[in-house]
Amino acid sequence: MKDKKKLFSSLYTGKGFYITSAVCLSLIAIAIGVIYKTSTNLISEIAYDTNTSVSFATEQAKADKKDEADPRLTETTEKEQDLTEEPTTAAPTTAKAPKETTTLAATTETTKTDFGNTSYILPCEDEILKDYSPTPVYDETMDDWRVHRAIDFTCERGTPVYSVGNGIVTKVYADTSYGYCIEIDFGDFTGRYCGLEQGTTVKLDTVMKKGDTVGKTGDLPCESSQEPHFHFEVIKDGKNVDPIDEIR
Secondary structure: OHHHHHHHHHHOOOHHHHHHHHHHHHHHHHHHHHHHHHHHHHHHHHHHHHHHHHHHHHHHHHHHHHHOOOHHHHHHHHHHHHHHHOOOOOOOOOOOOOOOOOOOOOHHHHOOOOOOOOOOOOOOOOOEEEOOEEEEEEEOOOOEEEEEOOEEEEOOOOOEEEOOOOEEEEEEEEEOOOEEEEEEEOOOOEEEEEEEOOOOOOOOOOEEOOOOEEEEEOOOHHHOOOOOEEEEEEEEOOEEEOHHHHHO
16 A cells, blocks of 8 residues: 555656656547547548538439429420411412503594594695605705605685684694694594694684684795695694595
């Protein structure tokens, strides 16, 4: 018993005290190291398990997300499918009646008026000085060869000329080549009275009866080298024609 007390007494005194303290510190250090290592391993394992769990959960969520159809995409796809499967129908068209085309005749025909003419008379009672000619004939005044689109009646200056049928005056004018002129629409054709005496009483839109006096003969500048005469033209469908063919 004394030996044990002596032993413990020696441990707490002198060198024994320091040795004992060193041993205790070593043991404490070892214990702390063991605890630290153990806790570190435990924390690592917990972190690993947590990361693993999180990673697994993330991967699982991704997989589930792939498998789960996005309702918006499904709706769009269904709409597109509906549009694709919807039968194509042409827009309703309204049948239009074929547009009527009217072929108009010459202007003189479309404005033709029936004046009740069944026959015509000559515009002048005198003899014919020069016939209508579609081929060139010699012109004394112009000293050249040209077609003659009228009939010239021999008559003295101041001789009355007459309306060859029922009609209406459409033009009254002075021409440098043909003198004072009056045009009358007879329905079938237009008569052109040239070289009249100015100051005639016949005016524009005057209604003429067959045999009415149109005017009296005057000057005809383009044919002044010929003996006095009256120049009468007939225009049909816009072209000059032989007056005799129309009034007889």
